[in-house]
Amino acid sequence: DQQVKQNSPSLSVQEGRISILNCDYTNSMFDYFLWYKKYPAEGPTFLISISSIKDKNEDGRFTVFLNKSAKHLSLHIVPSQPGDSAVYFCAASGEDYGGSQGNLIFGKGTKLSVKP
Amino acid sequence: NAGVTQTPKFRILKIGQSMTLQCTQDMNHNYMYWYRQDPGMGLKLIYYSVGAGITDKGEVPNGYNVSRSTTEDFPLRLELAAPSQTSVYFCASSYKGTLKQFFGPGTRLTVL
Numbered sequence: 001d002q003q004v005k006q007n008s009p010s011l012s013v014q015e016g017r018i019s020i021l022n023c024d025y026t027n028s029m030f031d032y033f034l035w036y037k038k039y040p041a042e043g044p045t046f047l048i049s050i051s052s053i054k055d056k057n058e059d060g061r062f063t064v065f066l067n068k069s070a071k072h073l074s075l076h077i078v079p080s081q082p083g084d085s086a087v088y089f090c091a092a093s094g095e096d097y098g099g100s101q102g103n104l105i106f107g108k109g110t111k112l113s114v115k116p
Numbered sequence: 117n118a119g120v121t122q123t124p125k126f127r128i129l130k131i132g133q134s135m136t137l138q139c140t141q142d143m144n145h146n147y148m149y150w151y152r153q154d155p156g157m158g159l160k161l162i163y164y165s166v167g168a169g170i171t172d173k174g175e176v177p178n179g180y181n182v183s184r185s186t187t188e189d190f191p192l193r194l195e196l197a198a199p200s201q202t203s204v205y206f207c208a209s210s211y212k213g214t215l216k217q218f219f220g221p222g223t224r225l226t227v228l
Binding site for chain 1: 151161216
């Protein structure tokens with residue numbers, strides 16, 4: 001039973017436009033969320049995170065929005081660049097899933113392709 | 117800093133063989149993790165450690181063993197390889213009390 005869902009396996013966007021990647025979760029006890037980016041043949045790298053006490057966090061071209069009532073978060077990339085082409089994983093943490101040990105639960109990922 | 121390093125990068129095993137996947141980090145992180153990623157799937161936690169001498173099971177521990185004798189090293193042992201263990205294995209580490217994990221480049225393992 002997936003607790004973190006990324007329902008779109010892939011997304012294609014034109015360079016310069018906005019990319020919106022979505023993530024849904026089922027456990028209302030999750031209190032911290034992260035996005036990771038992964039290039040082929042490399043390990044995931046941390047991109048941006050958000051605590052459940054916030055509804056938005058920005059870092060340059062990347063913004064994460066959290067809607068707790070809908071159990072939904074999204075990652076916005078503006079403007080999208082070809083170098084953003086990668087797989088993006090959403091991850092969540094909560095005390096009942098080992099959050100105090102730093103444990104994360106990952107979604108299946110969304111492959112973003114940004115076309116020049 | 118090299119960050120998190122993993123060896124080997126690739127390995128092919130026969131059913132029933134054993135091997136150890138190596139993981140080392142030079143960031144003095146307390147916490148270390150082993151994940152596996154199957155095609156089209158997210159990362160699943162195999163084992164984790166919150167410090168030297170302390171390990172615990174994650175979501176999918178069966179068929180694996182770990183040890184943590186030093187802060188830097190966290191090897192993952194497969195005793196009797198099975199085709200179901202064909203996967204990409206990632207090691208990660210983090211500072212105590214944070215959720216930002218740093219990942220190694222992965223080991224691609226095939227069991228035939």
